[in-house]
Amino acid sequence: MNCFRCGAPLSSDEAAVYRRMVNRGAKDCLCIHCFAKEFGVTEELIREKIVQFKKMGCTLFAAQETEP
Secondary structure: OEEOOOOOEOOHHHHHHHHHHOOOOOOOEOOHHHHHHHHOOOHHHHHHHHHHHHHHOOHHHHHHHOOO
């Protein structure tokens, strides 16, 4: 999957955080850089949220890790 704004390849964490914070059913997602620009937050904040959601056991991240 690629970022729908810039075309960069997305990691499973980038897709999962977008789905968690924007639209759980999203088919297209933004990379961390474009996500931060779109919503006026820092990339570091998004990375911190990824860690937080993983520690909470968010299944969006667990499901992404098992995909090839």
